[in-house]
Amino acid sequence: MARAKAAKQSAKPLFDGAEWNFDSLKNIYDAVEEIGAGELGLNVYPNQIEVITSEQMLDAYASTGMPLMYRHWSFGKHFAREASQYRRGARSLAYELVINSNPCISYVMEENSALMQTLVIAHAAFGHNHFFKNNSLFVEWTNADTIIDYLAFAKDYVTKCEERYGVEAVESIVDAAHALMRQGISRHPKRLRNLTPVKAAEKQERRRLHEEENFNDLWRTVPKAPIDESRMDPDELEGQQALGIPEENLLYFIEKYAPRLSAWQREIIRIVRILAQYFYPQRQTKMMNEGCATFVHYEILHRMHQKGQLNEGAMLEFLHVHSSVLTQPAYDDRRFSGLNPYAVGYAMMRDIKRMCEEPTQEDRDWFPDIAGNGDALGTLKSAWADFRDESFVLQYLSPKVMRDFRFFSLHDEASERIVEVKAIHDERGYKRIRAGLAAQYDVTALDPDIKVTDADLSGARRLTLTHNARNGVMLDRNECDRTLRYVAQLWGYRVKLVEVDANSGKTLREQEALPMP
């Protein structure tokens, strides 16, 4: 740092005060890019910065952050809630919103000050963007090139269905599919096929035409094997054989095998399923993603300050924002609402940098591979590329960070009236805390493990789901009842849910649901 400081402090500040315009925004971007892409060597998708109003930001919030989305009442509900909280002042809006797409779209709000725009560009257009482009989960599971076009297709398709079949009919399918969104993910997916949306639309149209051409009312009276639907699609057939039961992706299974759905209903389920899959990596890497973006903006803004591109006032504003983003209240604080992904991610990444550059003996003991290797950025980049939250914690959480956060691990038996402290931040506790925290970031452990274990396609057509209750944690009763009804509605026949204890294999609970007539 001292080196850089000595090198140059000659540059003129990019801006003075809070005002900005499109020219200064461009200058800011160029300066940030020079450091981000140049000095830090970040590898990013081309950027597209979009200036929006707070109203539009609320809109974007309501449609899960995407610029395009099909219409559904739940988005209206989220909008109403966000808007009311915002108007009451209970919640401030995000300064920025970034979409994993190519080009990478970052929304910045018009109300932001010049410094905030700098921060946002560094944070989103370089930090998140780098993460999206390089993290293996995103690379493998999402398709940044086509997502926007796919959304356009989805929106268009849902609108057409609403016109053709009525808003309510579409709504009931989307409701049911949304309820199963978290069970609509293949954890080990085949790469999403590189369908361009035009092709997707064409293919869908072909499917429909084929059906119309071959329509013969007589066939309706003949009992048909429900699998016929998918047989028509030879390149899907291949995946099908590998599939079989048990199937963890409920939406996929229903889309392919549900006996009574018509083609457009399957297509809508498919849209919901593809979006669920698209968002899945974001859930798995929330902490790392935010940590990465925060680390990047911190580096970039400091370097800009050293170059003299930011004046002292801007720097003070930056530090204020930066530190309030990173606040982590203690568990007994009134403001506590879980771990702050920004705080944990950023702390761990700063700590990796520290270990690479100024390791202590403890670091050398714990992390012989990276301690003192001198290449903090390289180490971080490989971490950003190859890990998700869970494995990142397991690999890189150091005793120092645990001490700083004063982490402690607790054990809770639902039947007991006390919780027990199992470990604190001491020699004996580090490993347990680290494993515990990693498990806490494991999305697969947070979602119930539900699989399709039986589907009687020829007889009573009953679908059986099995919940593998880890540690005896059963499904939330109330939610479960209503969700199961949605499953029954999609399946069209009786659906049974069995909850089985993962350890003993004992059946804990069974329940059934029938579709509403």
Place this chain on the structure above:
Amino acid sequence: MHIIDRRLNPKSKSLGNRQRFIRRAKEEIRNAVNKALRKRRISEIDASEKIRVRSKSLSEPSFGLGRDSGSRDFVLPGNHEYMPGDTIAKPPTGGGKGGKDGATDGDGEDDFVFTLTRDEFLDIFFDDLKLPNLVKAKLKDVRSPKPVRAGYSADGPPSKLNRVQTVRNSFARRIALRRPKTETILAAEAELAAAEAEIAPDTAKIALLREKVTRLKRLRTTIAFIDPFDLKYNRFERVPKPTTQAVMFCLMDTSASMSESLKDLAKRFFMLLYVFLTRHYQNVQIVFIRHTSVASEVDENTFFHSTETGGTIISSAFEEMLKVVKARYPISDWNIYAAQASDGDNASIDMSRCIELLDEEIIPLCQYFAYIEVGASAGRSIVWDAYEDLVDHHQHFAMRGVTSVDEIYPVFRDLFSTSERT
């Protein structure tokens, strides 16, 4: 890199979502509106409304792990006193539990509040309400015809004379009959004068010319400029025109027996009626009549906001109403509605007069007559007892009791809902 200014993009991208949401939440919103109505002051009734909706009833369920079974481990930050092996009593169920598990993102499902616009509010409020029997002019009664132009006729009152057609006819006739023009006569006279003025008059020529002038003048008097035959009148046909103009009479008892709270009930009812009518019917006129022992027609402000007390003679209001009908709202042209609110108290000598008026005059001329009785004794008063007989032989007569503010909206819906009446 592109920088795009999206600020001018169309706003309210989520309007479609909002409409879908409101349709979905209609039942909850209606309840909430009803609840809100109770708290509102009368003058605020048709302002826009903040609605508190339990998002639970609009929940989007999903399979999630429960909290009441099995065991779990979790890591929290900020330990400053605990050692391994310590135990911590769980907070009592309910409060505070959410904070325990740091990993779930705190997506709280509490009540949430959002504001309906005035239009959204009123739409939901008066959803499928309607003035009953608003068909008089359309189907039953064609006695309010409207004149419509229907060509010309040969006779009619002078005021309907069509001058263009008349003059056109006369012109044609004058040409056909060769009525001499003024200039022709003047020219002939000038010729005659010139001939007479000659130094050696040609008597034969003069006689000829004189005869010509005489003939022209005779022709001119016999062929009229405008003959009765030319006259054309605009003809109007009286075409029965369906109209839906309606008048609502609001009759309220403001006597001393009506306490402030009862008056408030009645006023709330009328306020609803007022908002409903002004919103849904452009042509509905409203006449406010309040009465004690005497009745008077007042404007809406006085009706809703003034205080006045006295004895009770209900028939005075009916008489006032009949007077207004006679003066301004001919039965042939108007759908007449009346709503009466009272605590059911009346001077007993007036009852027979009341019933007589209602039975023979008021109800027959009304499309619909609604009586609401306010107060704790609603349904057991002398008025109620007397009116009950009317229900049997007048289909257009309805009565309801209202004992608390809660019931106003349901009763109102009951009286004006479309589904019930066919």
